[in-house]
Amino acid sequence: MSTPLTSLDRPNSYIGRSVPRPNAKRLLAGRGRYVSDLKLPRMLHAAFLRSPHAHAKIVAIHADEARALEGVHLVATGTDLAGICAPWTGTLDHFKGMTSAPQLPLPLDRVVWAGQAVVAVVAESRAIAEDALELIEVDYADLPVVVDIDSAREVGGPLINPGSAHNTCFRSQLDSGSVDDAFAHAAHVVEEEFSFGRHTAVTLEPRAIVADYDPAAGMLTVHHGTQTPYQFQDLYSRHYGIPEARVRVIASDIGGSFGMKLHVYHEDMAVVGLSILLGRPVKYVADRMESFVSDIHARDHRVRARMALDAKGEILAMDVEDLTAIGAFSTYPRTSVVEGNQVIRLIGAPYRFKNYRATLEVIFQNKVQTSQYRAVGHPIACAVTERLVDMAASKIGLDPFAIRGQNVIPDDAYPQTSPTGYRFEALSHQACLKRLHEIMDYDGLRAEQAALRKRGVYRGIGIATFVEITNPSPAFYGVGGARISSQDGAILSLTPSGEVRCLISVTEQGQGTEAIISQIVADQLGIAQERVKVITGDTEVTPHGGATWACRGAGIGGETALQATRALKRNILEIAALILQEQPSALDIVDGEVVDAVTRKPRLPIAEIARIAYFRSDTLPPGTQAQLTVSHHFAPQGYPFAFTNGIQGCALEVDVETGLVKLLRHFIVEDCGRVINPMLVDEQLRGGIVQGLGAALFEECRYSDTGQLMNGSLADYLVPMPMEMPDIVIAHVETPTADTVLGAKGVGEAGTAAASACVLNAVNDALAPFDATINSIPITPAKVLKALKRF
Amino acid sequence: MNGLGETLLDEADETVRVRLIVNGRKVNCEVAPRDTLVDCLRDKLELTGTHAGCEMGACGACLVQLDGRAVHSCLVFAVQADGARIDTIEGLSERGVIADLQAEFHRRNALQCGFCTPGMLVNAQELLSRVAQPSREEIRDALSGNYCRCTGYEAIVDAIDAVAKERSKARNAGGGGA
Missing domain, CATH: 3.30.365.10 (Aldehyde oxidase/xanthine dehydrogenase, molybdopterin binding domain)
Structure with missing residues (x-):
């Protein structure tokens, strides 16, 4: 009965075939039906008054004028919603010792980031609701603001959460093998401190929700632009005390998500409460400015890392310290420490060395929360590892392909366990490296680079190997107590x-x-x-x-x-x-x-x-x-995760006069196991890569020293646009997982995982003749010129 | 107490009747002076295929044809469009004028979430109406105000490129016969 999965010549053989998406x-x-398009009978509209301060005490809220405005049905503050909504805390049990303060839809007495929703208005139209916001006055008393990693860690400095002794959310350590010994006996050591800016998802459709509570039926229906309707069914049920079977969450068409729309947002939780208070449907769609200050951000890491190698270029050990600053809270229900946890566990993953030490410190600050966004932790782990590998190669006099070829875990050596405890079933680094070398025409690119350098044109070539976490078992969230199904x-x-x-x-x-x-x-x-x-x-x-x-x-x-x-x-x-x-x-x-x-x-x-x-x-x-x-x-059984792997390459040109980087061509060889639809897999890779390229060159949420987001609009926050993006050449290696009949692994994050690392290496390659280096993402023209000592 | 409230409400309440030809049909609707064309199309006329992405003309999700030219409907007040001919993704689809672009986008999966797609198609149609055989560089340049977070753009460029070539071929074949 079991017919082979890959024979494309039999009738109805769709697995492995590029067919367009029927929907x-x-x-x-x-004719898409997005939540932002939805209109229900008697539907009202919510708008939120947001805090202009990054950290302040709420002294008083004056809302009588707003309440009196015709068309306004409800003005709600933190107290109104706290009466019906149980607070939530963004911690998980398997992250030992992590802390985070309880959260409510709207704050009771203190705001902790600029842009935090403080008061909700529900009115006949969004315009009237926004008019009413203008009539509300809130008296604030400023509190000291903590907006950078160093001041957050200062002993005796301002505290974000009263009652806690410090601003640390979570610490973790890994130590495996004998790291000190390896460094002591190393022929070569390379070391660097990296910084990774905050960026955000910028889905084209902002967050959108319509909550519709019917008090007669005791039934809550939520039309929610989310990836995870079951998670929200559970959360709305438990936090509002409605039996689960009487909570229905409908996720219709959604204008992009990328991990951003699976977290609990204060406004979304508030809208559910507002509908319960009013017994009518309430709609809220974030506008773009609101998205920038209230959607989760991601990254914001500073990593110091060193790598020890022997005389021949064999990697012996890595020693890593990752500091990451989240918001004033850890996000619920998946927390804000998963990214850091994945950074320290994925560093070095493609390579076979056994001595590894890492520390992670996750720090609170007065900014909007960071949390899981496409490729969680991977771009940071990959950039740190791959840059150090390139630095080592250059120090020892090895080609980037050669040093990787000699250090990756060989394709025939699986299964393997990484020094951080990840179990790899079967990866294909060697096959991917070989294939990338071919599709890039690597030797040709190098020859062209050398010729152009003589004419003052500075091209860079970069490659980056990666390992990606896919098909997570309950080891991801379930073990930590989260009601998130695997x-x-x-x-x-x-x-x-x-x-x-x-x-x-x-x-x-x-x-x-x-x-x-x-x-x-x-x-x-x-x-x-x-x-x-x-x-x-x-x-x-x-x-x-x-x-x-x-x-x-x-x-x-x-x-x-x-x-x-x-x-x-x-x-x-x-x-x-x-x-x-x-x-x-x-x-x-x-x-x-x-x-x-x-x-x-x-x-x-x-x-x-x-x-x-x-x-x-x-x-x-x-x-x-x-x-x-x-x-x-x-439910997945066997390996806790189906790891995938691949390698990316890119060619770019740095204008050493302006600092501008022009991407010329990008390449990827990827192994996601069984490919079900090659066209869709390739499009996941392309989209993911471009998201990583945006991070590499453009995207950064820039804050003032008072904690104001300075570039929170689509005119100021740079996203990758068609003109700046290269064509992307794709090849595949297929190593199906044996844990399932299908053999498929994930592919959505592979592109984002290594694209920025690849660009970082290529820019450094281009700048090599100037003895200038870049260790910070995004790689802006100003950073390039600074590295060149021209700015 | 309610002085400011009433002033605001009065202004918000005051509506103007605008007359438009939307997707070939005469319509009139009551709009407030502050209503943008995108809000009028989406909320009043229920043409939700036109999307609001940034409301400042940076993302291209709201592009519609106004008197035959692509414009950002988030940057036009509804009252400014009085008397104009507006064509949205719904009308362009029903008339079949972009059927080849839609088919090519579909075949190549030049869309994922689809939120940018109506704007992309309006802009692609605009480009091809002005430049018969744009280079890939020209296509990318023309799309430089259309943001897509999902695709990485390449399939979109490929699809427009393919349609440009097909349309040119058809034109040349038609010309030869005449």
């Missing part, structure tokens, strides 16, 4: 007309979840893809599951769909066997027809089986109960 046509016609569920039905409907817990943000699930179902059942309808994102109809984050949709959701489909196929063939007087094992399904398993001769359309089962069950043998709906859950 994309709606979006192309302007399993997925699917309900699969053969409809009366012989089509298939698949309700599945993984969600769609445009990456093609619904497309690949329909490919897997069609492939495994033996039916045309257009006869499979996939439904996602509604807790009332789709089974509970993890949904989509941390590159789990294809690997875990896909395997769920595969196993569910095989179960449905068994059930269909059982009925077919009864009708045809055959053994089920003698039958198969091809293109919607039950066929003879050996001769492939058609025997009976599955539509006919459905017709008989649904409408003429009287013609089936007595005692037969056709089960043409199956429900199936799949």
Whole structure:
């Protein structure tokens, strides 16, 4: 019954095939249904008054004029919502010793970042709500502001959370092998301090939510632009004391997410409370300015790292210190320490050295929270590791490919455990390195670089290997006490007309979840893809599951769909066997027809089986109960994570007069295991790389020393635009995971993981003739000119 | 007590009737002077295919055709559009004028979340109406005010490039026959 997954020449073989996304046509016609488009009967609109101070005591709120404005239904402060919403705390048990203050939708007596929502107004229209905001006066008393890592760590300095002894959220240490010994005996040591600026997701559709509480039914429905509807169903239920079955979260089309829209936001929690207080639907869509000051930010790390090598360039040890500044709170429910944790655990991951020491310190400051955003920690771990490898190569006189070739864990040496405790099932660094060398035409690029340098043109070539965490098991959040599922569920039905409907817990943000699930179902059942309808994102109809984050949709959701489909196929063939007087094992399904398993001769359309089962069950043998709906859950077992790997390369040109960097060409060789849809995988890689290139060169949330975000608009915060972005050449190596039948691993974060490291190495390569180095991201023209001592 | 409130409300309440030809049909709607065209299209006319991304003309999500030219509907007040012909993604789709672009975007997966896509298509149509065979560089340049966080742009450039070539071929074939 198990047909090979990769044979593309049989009918309905969709796994491994580039087919367009069926659901994309709606979006192309302007028929997307985003939460920001939604209008409900009697719907009201919320707007928020935000704190102009980064840290201040709320002395008084004067809102009478606002309350009196015609069209205003409710003005709510922290106290109003605290009465109905249980506070939340962004800690997890497996991060030992971490602390964070309890949070409420709106603050009671203190604001802790500039832009924090303080008062909510609900009105007939957003415009009236915003008019009312102008009528509210809040008296604040300034408190000392903590806006940088060093002042936050100063003993005796200002404290962000009263009652705590310091501004540290979490500390962690790893020590494996004998690091001091390795450094003592090293022939070469390279060392650098790196800084990684804050950046943010800038989804084109800002956060959007419509909460609709019906007091008569005791039912809360939330239309929420999120990746994780089940997580929010659980949270709204528990924090507002509504039974889970009476909370429905619907995640329809969503205009980008990238991890940003799976965190609890104060405004979103407030909107649910406002709807409960009013018994009417309440809508809130962040405007772009609000997004910049209230969406999570990411990164903001300072890493000091050193690497020891022997005389031949063999890496012996690494020693790392990561300081990262989050906001005044740790984000809920996934915390703000996962990024730092992944930085110290992913550093050095491609290489086979065994001596590793790292410390992590996560620090509070008066800024908006940082948390998980595409490629969580990976870009930092990759940039630190890969830059040090390049520095070592240059010191020892090795080519960047050669030093990596000699240090990566060999492809035939798996399974392996990293010194940080990660277990790698099978990676393919050697194959990827070799392939990248070919597709880049590395020797050609070097020759061209040398020729151009003579003419005063400074090209740089950079490469960066990476390891990516995908398919997370409960080891990620579940063990820490978070009610975030690592399993997925699917309900699969053969409809009366012989089509298939698949309700599945993984969600769609445009990456093609619904497309690949329909490919897997069609492939495994033996039916045309257009006869499979996939439904996602509604807790009332789709089974509970993890949904989509941390590159789990294809690997875990896909395997769920595969196993569910095989179960449905068994059930269909059982009925077919009864009708045809055959053994089920003698039958198969091809293109919607039950066929003879050996001769492939058609025997009976599955539509006919459905017709008989649904409408003429009287013609089936007595005692037969056709089960043409199956429900199936799949939780990953075996390795705690399915690690993937790859390598990126880039060529760029640095204008040493202006400091501007022009990206010429980018390359990636990636191994995400079984590729379900090569086109969609490539587009994930391209989009991910460009997100990493934005981080490398442009993106940074810049704060004043009073904690004001200085560039919080799309005119001031630079995102990668088409003109600056290069074409991207892609190649694949396929090492399927043996933990699943499907063999797929994740791919959504691979591009972002290494793109900025690659650019960092290439810029440094370009600047090598000047003895100038860059150790900070984003690489702005000012930093380049400073390195060149021209600014 | 409610003096300022009433002043604000009066201003907000005062509406103006604007008459537009939207997607080929005459419509009139009551708008406040401060309402932008994008709000009018989305809220009053329920044409939600046009999106608001930045509300300052930087992202291109709100592009529509105004008298045949691509404009940022977030930078135009609805009252300024009085008497104008507005074509949105809905109308352009229904008329079939961008069917080739849509098909090519679909075939190449030149969209993910789709939020930027209507603006991209309006701008692509604008470019191809002015330059018959743009180079890739010219396509990238023309799109330099259209932000997409998902795709990395390459597939979008490829799709527009392919359609430009097809349209040129069709024009030349048509010209040869005439």
